Amino acid sequence: MTERERSCGTAVLLSRLAVGDERAWRDLVDRNSGVVWGAVRAYSANRADAEDAWQATWLLLAENLHRLRDPEGVSAWLVTTARRESMRLARARRRESPSGLAGLLAETADSSETPESSAMRSLSAARMAQAFAQLSHRCQQLLRIMAVAPDASYEQIGTALGMARGSIGPKKQRCLRALRLRMLASGSPEAVEGVAV
Amino acid sequence: MSTGAGASTGIPEELRSLGRLFRRTDPTPERAISVAYGAARRLVRERDSVGVLEPLGDSAFRGRAVDESRGAAEVRTLSFAAPGRLVELELRQTRQGRFLARGIVLSRAGQPSPSGTVILRHGRGECRGELDGCGGFAVAGVPAGPICLRLHTRRADGLVTHRTSSDWFVC
Known part of the structure; x- marks a missing residue:
C-alpha cells in the first residue's frame, strides 16, 4: 500500500468515525495493529x-481522535504514542532493555505440540x-517491527523508532546481513534459504 | 548465498521467517485487541463533558524516585493542573499488580480544594477516594495497567461543579 492510498483510506475512516460508524474504528485498529504492536x-x-502500553495507546487515541484532523498524522501519532508510553512504563517499572527472542520463546513455550x-x-x-x-x-527493534508489520511504511517505522526515514533502508540491510552471518555461524545453512519456523 | 529477497513480495526471506516466528510466539493478544476495539465506544461519549487535567510532571521521566523512609519502596509522583486546581499524585506499589494512589488537591493559591472525589479509571472499572478536609486523598487497590485520573469537585451542598480528567497513562 502506498502512502497516498494509506492516507486516503484513513481519511475515509475518519469521516466514517465522525458520523459514529463503530466499524470504522475497528478498521482503524486492524490497519495499524501490526505496527503499534511492533512498536x-x-x-x-x-x-x-x-x-499495557498497547491499551494505553488506543485509549489515548480514542480520547484525542477529535483533535487529529490530518489523516496522514494518525498513524504517526499512534506509533509515537506507543513508543512514548512503552518508554515511560519501562522507566516507571524500572525494566531492563527489551528481551531477545530467546527469552520470549521460553515465555511462550507451546506445550500442545x-x-x-x-x-x-x-x-x-x-x-x-x-x-x-x-x-x-x-x-x-528495527527487524521486529519490520517482521510483524511488513506493510508499514518507512515513515511509520522511522516515527516508531525515532529514526530518520533515509537511514532505515541501509540500517535494515546491515541488520539483515548481521542476522545471516550469525545464523551461518550457528550452523544454520537453511537460514539464508528461509527458515521453517 | 541467497540475497534473501522474497520473490513475490520483495520482503527478505529472513524477515518473513522472523515474522512467522513472532506471529507464532508473540502475537498481539486477543484481549488487547478487544480493549482497542472497545476503546472508542467507552470513551468518546464522555470527552466533551469534562475539563482536562494537564500533565505537569512525572517522576518516570526524571529517573528513579525512592522513598528513603521505606528503604527500597518505589514511589512514582505525577502532577496535573486544571483550571484553578493542582493535583499531586503519588503511586506506590503495594503488592503484585496493585497500587496505592495518594495525593493532594490544591487551589492555585495553595488552599485545599473544598470537597470532591478522585477517581482512578482502569481497564475493568474504577477506584474512588474522597478528598479530606485538607484536600488529601488515598485510593487503594488500583490495578497495574492503563489508568486515567479524574477529579470531581463539589460545592458545600454536594453538587458537582467541575469534572476534569487526565489522559490515560500506564502505572
Missing part, C-alpha cells in the same frame, strides 16, 4: 508491559532466536 514490543521488556514436531520447530526457532538475540538492540 510496543520493541520498547517493552515483556508481553505484559507491551500489552508433539515432542517430535516441537523438537524440529524448536531447533529452527532456537537458531533464529539465538541469532536475533545476538544482534544489537537497535537491530532487534
